[in-house]
Amino acid sequence: MRPPGSRLRPGAVFFMLLAVALTALGVGLAMVDQVGEAIIGKRQREVAEAARDYFVAFAHEEGIAPLARALDLRERTDPGGAFRYALYAADGRLLGGARLAPADDLPAQGAARLRISSEGRASPWRVLVQPLSTGGTLVVYEDIGERLAFRRALVASAAVSLIAAIGAVLLAALWFNRLLLNRMETLAATAGRIAGGDLSARTETHPKGDVFDRLGEAMNGMLDRIEELMTGMRSVTDSLAHDLRSPLTRMRADLARALDPQVAEPQRLDAIEQAHGEADRALSTLSALMDIARAEAGLSRxxxxxxxxxxxxxxxxxxxxxxxxxxxxxxxxxxxxxxxxxxxxxxxxxxxxxxxxxxxxxxxxxxxxxxxxxxxxxxxxxxxxxxxxxxxxxxxxxxxxxxxxxxxxxxxxxxxxxxxxxxxxxxxxxxxxxxxxxxxxxxxxxxxxxxxxxxxx
The missing domain is CATH 3.30.565.10 (Histidine kinase-like ATPase, C-terminal domain)
Structure with missing residues (x-):
């Protein structure tokens, strides 16, 4: 017997599936966020480093002044790009390029993340600082605000897709759970009828069914065999009651005659012999019935x-x-x-x-x-x-x-x-x-x- 409260109810199944769905959603969004950010961030860093290397080589070949004029020209022709560039003198003066942050706010070398106000709005920027051997410092600015917005849009779209997929899976799981419960309830109802004494109860099956139909067919075959054995047992007991009554009655009469003190010795011995024969016939019948029962039940294998x-x-x-x-x-x-x-x-x-x-x-x-x-x-x-x-x-x-x-x-x-x-x-x-x-x-x-x-x- 199942202990009280251990029955798996549909509500419990729903909350279990919901917990699994939420866990899958969280893991899926985290993976999309991290993987997407890793891919985009790697690509942007490669672009920033390629631009830095290009301008460093330009400064070595052409000099600081031409580089400053080239950065001013670029700033005038493409002032709103995701990447902007600036060249600072050793004393912190801006020689050319984008005027986004004072030199004192920048790191001495390498990459850093700053919050810079540009065109009336503050947004996060990533800066890559590279001192030049010819003098001055090259700065590559990357506006990561748009990247973060794209990242949020990517996560949101992934969330919508995952929620839709998980919702469909959840509905399918609930439907399948209901189907399983209904099929199991059918089998349980048949078993309950059998336990209640209805040996003719059978589970409904379909010729081209699923595993539950095969289980039902096996169960029906088992029930057919049980009914056959029970019917045979009733037949044996009824037959024993009918066919053993006569020899046992005759044996009792013979023994009663043998016990009569008025009966002569030859008649007494004859009565005992007849009772002995009746006992042998009764034992032979019982032995034969046991052989039949063992053979039909397969116990003799x-x-x-x-x-x-x-x-x-x-x-x-x-x-x-x-x-x-x-x-x-x-x-x-x-x-x-x-x-x-x-x-x-x-x-x-x-x-x-x-x-x-x-x-x-x-x-x-x-x-x-x-x-x-x-x-x-x-x-x-x-x-x-x-x-x-x-x-x-x-x-x-x-x-x-x-x-x-x-x-x-x-x-x-x-x-x-x-x-x-x-x-x-x-x-x-x-x-x-x-x-x-x-x-x-x-x-x-x-x-x-x-x-x-x-x-x-």
Whole structure:
């Protein structure tokens, strides 16, 4: 159980997504600001340094006076540019160029950032000061106010774009979260109905769906299996209550007769023997039901091991051959063949084949021919028991494979109606099925095994 308050509500999901979105926005803007400033600043410094180097070379070649006249000319022709230049004498007098700041406000050499008033407004400037070997000092002014304005515009546009993108992602995330919650609520509702006792509840799925549809299909398959097992359990308990009542009642009556002091000793021993027989029949029925339940639930797979199916079928045939002959029938054993090794459950296979031969001996009638064969085809193995008796009507062949089902003509004979059920459970455990076919005349019972065979070399 989830502790109180731990449920993930839509409001909590919204605030979590909002926090993530704001964090992403902040990081994104910081990166845009820093990266943009770094790129622009580097470019502007390169321009300022290139201009400085050019004017330094001009001063060395032409002299200070021509440089001052050139800077005055430039100032008159382009007074409002982003870059402006000035030449100062050693005593601080302005020799030429832009009159922006007194020499005392400038650094001795190198770059600095100043706030300078120009044309009635104060704005930040970056200055690059370079003393000349020919005398005087060259100053390169860069108006970074426009650069800062561009930087703010860049950050603002990036913010708008990021907010729009994050808003779209946020809406998509909320929609997807709602979709996930709805799909999970559907699965939870189905599980709740199952917990409430409705074993027929199933999750709605779509043929070409998503991972939740695949999860729903797996869940429905699991529920089908659970319902099948629960139905089988109810069938077993109902059948036990019905079919064990008679032998237990007879056993109780026999024991009561044996306890009667007025009964002679021979009759007392006969009553005890009959009670013993009833107990054996009840235990045999219980054992068979346990074998069927383990096989159908797949619990017997831990006892699967390689075995020679050809030898197993031949041994069971040798064991039941005399029983069939005693019933006045002819037994045709399987043809000799090389070893056929499969992965199987030896005890259940022996019991299943024995049950089919036992049924043939009891129901085929005198004069019938009973055949046991082992076939291989298409990577599958088939154990076939056929007889020339009256067979089973087609409308009853599906029903007789169920537990405790006995046809009317068989009710006068001993048996619990579990032989074919055990054979069907055995086939299912090995990935196959029990098939009942018409032998023309008689019945052909086939245990079809999906286990691939491998004949040793």
């Amino acid at each position: 831990d006892m699967m091991a390689p075995l020679d199916l050809a030898a197993l079928v031949a041994e069971v045939g040798e064991l039941f051959g005399p029983v069939i002959e005693d019933a006045g029938q002819t037994f045709v054993p399987p043809a000799p063949r090389p070893p056929l090794v499969i992965g199987g459950h030896e005890l259940i296979l022996r019991q299943a084949v024995g049950n089919l031969l036992h049924n043939a001996a009891h129901h085929a009638g005198p004069g019938a021919v009973v055949r046991l064969a082992l076939e291989e085809a298409g990577g599958r193995v088939r154990i076939v028991v056929s007889d020339t008796g009256p067979g089973i009507p087609p409308e009853h062949r599906g029903r007789v494979r169920e537990r405790f089902v006995r046809l009317d003509e068989a009710r006068s004979r001993p048996g619990g109606g579990l032989g074919l059920a055990i054979a069907a459970a055995c086939a299912k455990l090995h990935g196959g099925a029990l098939e009942l076919e018409d032998a023309h005349p008689g019945l052909r019972a086939v245990i079809d095994l999906a286990a691939p065979s491998r004949t040793p070399s």
